Amino acid sequence: MANKQYIVIGLGRFGASVAKTLYKLNCEVVAVDIDVHKVEDIADYVTHSVCLDATDEVALTQLGITNFDVAIVSIGSDIQASIMVTLALKELGVQYIISKSSNSTHTKILQKIGATKVIQPENDLGIRIAHSIVSSNVLDYIQLSDEYQVNELLIPDDWANKSIYQMNFREKFRISVVAIKRDKDIIVSPTNDDVLKNGDIVVCICKNKDMDQIRKYLK
Ligand code: ATP
Secondary structure: OOOOEEEEEOOOHHHHHHHHHHHHOOOEEEEEEOOHHHHHHHHHHOOEEEEOOOOOHHHHHHOOHHHOOEEEEOOOOOHHHHHHHHHHHHHOOOOEEEEEOOOHHHHHHHHHOOOOEEEOHHHHHHHHHHHHHHOOOEEEEEEOOOOEEEEEEEOOHHHOOOEHHHHOHHHHHOEEEEEEEEOOEEEEOOOOOOEOOOOOEEEEEEEHHHHHHHHHHHO
16 A cells, blocks of 8 residues: 655644654655745655745645645644645645644634644643643553543552453443553453553553543552
8 A cells, every 4th residue: 555645834843843753654745834944954854845835725736735645734833824724725625634723712713624633732742741640650641532531551569460350440440451561562452361460551441531530549
């Protein structure tokens, strides 16, 4: 299967980091900015880098914008430009648009004009870090939907040497354990017979409200 093609528009710290990482992950990445210095700086780290004003629909069309599977609009401080670019991509028929927002009003507008996904990196990272520091056993957290989240839990001492069956996670905590991380190994979909060891990290999916219970338990 052909690699997906990504276009990253706006090469501030966030956009440049996304573009370089996608390229490292063997994706085809075109990086775009209105500032020629930003375009030159990233040239060696992406497939192509192009200097253009992304609010210009003609320029986007000439770039073959509809050939890209995913467009990432990473323009934060110039809200007007961010909205105009997202709208242009939508009107030109780009199927999957991820737009970066700077505040909640900006988020609402981007959602209204049809961004597939709106991210607010500082906010999202803040939430994630807060979740991991409020309980030292919660190492990482991802919000899957309004209702569900994925967590990585460092098991407390009293879970060690107990099997998944004995732990009875579903009944006791209403969580589904999808994997156990042990040193460099990962046990995917552990069975009832798998036994937890000290230092194991349990990767689980649960409802938000049930995670609150677990946090209280782990404290
Ligand atoms: P961060 O550096 O934290 O990611 P940010 O998202 O606020 O911050 P900005 O400083 O807004 O980043 O930079 C976004 C980039 O988008 C800049 O490099 C800017 O030149 C570029 N940019 C702004 N308007 C346009 C446009 N119309 N077309 C293409 N690029 C643009």
